[in-house]
Amino acid sequence: MSTKKGIKKVAIHIVPFLWAVFSIFPLTTMLLIALKPKDAFMSFPPKYLSMNLTLDNFRTVLQNPNWLKYYTDTIIIATFAALISVLVGSLAAYSFARYMFRAKTFLMIFILTLQMIPPASIIIPLYSMFATINLLDTYIVLIFINAVATMPLIIWLMRGYFATIPRELEEAAYIDGASGMKAFWTVTFPLAAPGLAASAIYAFVRAFNDYIVAKTLAGSRIITYTVGLTTFTNQYEGINMMLVAAASFTALIPIIIMFSIFHKYFVIGFTGGAIKG
Amino acid sequence: MRKRTYSLFLQEKIAGYGFLAPTVVVLAAVVAFPLIYSLIASFYSYTFVSPGFNLFVGLENYINALNDSYFWNSLLVTLSFVIAVVSIEFILGFIIALMLNRDIKFKSIYYTILTIPMLLSPVAVGLVWKMLLHPDLGVVNYFLSLFGIGPINWLGSPKGAFWSVLFVDIWQQISFMILLLLAGLVSLPKEPYEAATIDGANEWQKLFFITIPLMKPVIIVTLLIRTIFAFRTYDLIYVMTRGGPGVSTEVLSYFIYRKTFMGLNFAEAAATSYVLLVVVFVLVFVMFKFMEEEK
Numbered sequence: 001m002s003t004k005k006g007i008k009k010v011a012i013h014i015v016p017f018l019w020a021v022f023s024i025f026p027l028t029t030m031l032l033i034a035l036k037p038k039d040a041f042m043s044f045p046p047k048y049l050s051m052n053l054t055l056d057n058f059r060t061v062l063q064n065p066n067w068l069k070y071y072t073d074t075i076i077i078a079t080f081a082a083l084i085s086v087l088v089g090s091l092a093a094y095s096f097a098r099y100m101f102r103a104k105t106f107l108m109i110f111i112l113t114l115q116m117i118p119p120a121s122i123i124i125p126l127y128s129m130f131a132t133i134n135l136l137d138t139y140i141v142l143i144f145i146n147a148v149a150t151m152p153l154i155i156w157l158m159r160g161y162f163a164t165i166p167r168e169l170e171e172a173a174y175i176d177g178a179s180g181m182k183a184f185w186t187v188t189f190p191l192a193a194p195g196l197a198a199s200a201i202y203a204f205v206r207a208f209n210d211y212i213v214a215k216t217l218a219g220s221r222i223i224t225y226t227v228g229l230t231t232f233t234n235q236y237e238g239i240n241m242m243l244v245a246a247a248s249f250t251a252l253i254p255i256i257i258m259f260s261i262f263h264k265y266f267v268i269g270f271t272g273g274a275i276k277g
Numbered sequence: 278m279r280k281r282t283y284s285l286f287l288q289e290k291i292a293g294y295g296f297l298a299p300t301v302v303v304l305a306a307v308v309a310f311p312l313i314y315s316l317i318a319s320f321y322s323y324t325f326v327s328p329g330f331n332l333f334v335g336l337e338n339y340i341n342a343l344n345d346s347y348f349w350n351s352l353l354v355t356l357s358f359v360i361a362v363v364s365i366e367f368i369l370g371f372i373i374a375l376m377l378n379r380d381i382k383f384k385s386i387y388y389t390i391l392t393i394p395m396l397l398s399p400v401a402v403g404l405v406w407k408m409l410l411h412p413d414l415g416v417v418n419y420f421l422s423l424f425g426i427g428p429i430n431w432l433g434s435p436k437g438a439f440w441s442v443l444f445v446d447i448w449q450q451i452s453f454m455i456l457l458l459l460a461g462l463v464s465l466p467k468e469p470y471e472a473a474t475i476d477g478a479n480e481w482q483k484l485f486f487i488t489i490p491l492m493k494p495v496i497i498v499t500l501l502i503r504t505i506f507a508f509r510t511y512d513l514i515y516v517m518t519r520g521g522p523g524v525s526t527e528v529l530s531y532f533i534y535r536k537t538f539m540g541l542n543f544a545e546a547a548a549t550s551y552v553l554l555v556v557v558f559v560l561v562f563v564m565f566k567f568m569e570e571e572k
Contacts, residue, residue: 012379013380013382015320015373015376016373016387020386022448023393023448023452025391027408029416030409033416072424092296092299092300095297099290099292107297116558118508118553118554119509120531120537120550121533121551121554122308122311123311123534125310125314143306144303147303148303180295180296184296209400212511229404241411245408245568246400251398252397252398252401256284256393256396256533259392261393
């Protein structure tokens with residue numbers, strides 16, 4: 001009995017640990033490859049374990065003037081897309097959480113089904129639509145589409161969050177003479193801050209990582225980093241693995257930095273406050 | 278008094294729709310409009326060589342789409358991919374979530390680590406794994422060679438490529454599964470477990486008779502969301518295999534994209550995407566029905 005218990009205890013500690021190592025392994029390996037000098041892969045087997053490290057690859061990547069443009073383009077798009085998506089989406093979520101009206105269930109199912117549509121099946125009509133109004137290859141189009149793409153999940157997330165905020169607080173505002181809109185912006189919206197932060201992070205990340213929209217509807221004037229990264233890789237793949245590794249790794253850095261600042265909000269907000277890290 | 282309640286009711290209705298209006302407008306513009314456009318186009322001879330609604334062809338595009346043997350291959354690849362990733366991610370994710378729900382050390386570190394993969398771009402993830410799986414220079418084959426296992430060309434063979442893509446998708450998306458399941462586990466009531474302990478139930482009995490039945494709604498929602506997302510997988514396939522070798526990893530969303538841009542036959546691609554939509558709808562509908570019955 002006691003050995004059985006012992007095994008169980010070990011398993012409970014070791015499985016999450018192994019899995020965490022597995023999650024981190026590709027990233028650390030990538031960093032290690034990116035720090036290798038030029039000749040590391042000239043010999044076989046490759047010298048994975050030699051400790052001869054250099055920052056040259058990162059320097060080469062970051063000195064490439066295009067990279068700065070990829071980053072600024074992507075950050076501009078992701079920031080505005082996240083703002084719009086959260087502002088508009090939370091209004092809809094609030095409506096679903098608080099008000100009763102006939103078309104409610106229908107509209108909720110409608111918005112959820114929109115989430116099911118593969119981007120590939122609407123990207124062509126979108127292309128011709130934005131070509132007609134001359135908006136291809138602009139910030140506006142990428143911001144707009146990325147904002148809309150994240151909206152359904154944000155509505156779903158925020159609806160649950162608003163439902164946890166007691167109604168009485170708004171009623172107090174009504175008594176003071178506030179309108180529905182005003183009560184929402186001054187009372188409920190600030191109270192939902194953790195949920196809003198999680199939604200904003202989610203929307204930012206989705207827009208930051210988008211590929212298919214940025215590749216189809218933009219790509220010559222506006223280049224996001226996913227599009228830039230694939231071009232860069234096609235250039236160097238098989239020739240200089242360390243450069244590709246360094247480029248891929250720099251691409252992950254903004255997300256990792258942002259996440260390490262806000263991860264508490266993300267985990268709490270995403271799980272409706274159920275998990276407190 | 279009566280008039281007052283009535284006007285409050287009306288006010289509420291107006292506010293309800295008012296708050297929703299901006300969302301409905303943008304969703305209609307960006308999603309509904311293109312959907313209708315491509316639905317109409319799917320009944321016409323609409324190609325990039327001659328775009329326009331001049332020649333009505335009825336169901337011809339649908340018949341052509343269904344007669345395309347590559348379509349059936351893609352459908353099979355997509356269904357095997359979706360079923361495999363969702364079920365493996367669910368089983369593994371549930372086990373890990375159950376373990377993280379216990380009293381273990383470094384919980385917050387685990388939470389942080391588990392969220393990282395799902396935040397990364399599938400494009401970057403695909404590139405990273407493609408390098409790690411490189412037949413000559415990849416670290417995976419390097420480790421295997423230490424055990425005397427010969428170099429495996431992971432992405433070079435149809436089976437290898439399919440399982441590699443599957444593996445990478447699991448690596449990245451399992452964190453989403455764990456997070457949602459864990460959220461459900463944490464909010465389960467404590468009382469049934471206490472009662473069961475008094476009655477002398479063991480851990481397995483608690484798992485099968487308390488945890489799983491109570492978790493059913495959360496489990497179904499999680500599976501639903503993950504299934505919907507799995508059908509949309511595109512970036513990872515594009516970066517890792519471009520549907521290859523041959524068409525062994527060509528999922529439908531990639532197939533449609535290729536058909537549009539390389540086949541240049543928009544109408545037939547539109548018809549194919551509607552077939553895909555029907556498949557997804559049917560699956561989601563069945564899951565919804567199942568959920569309703571459970572209630």
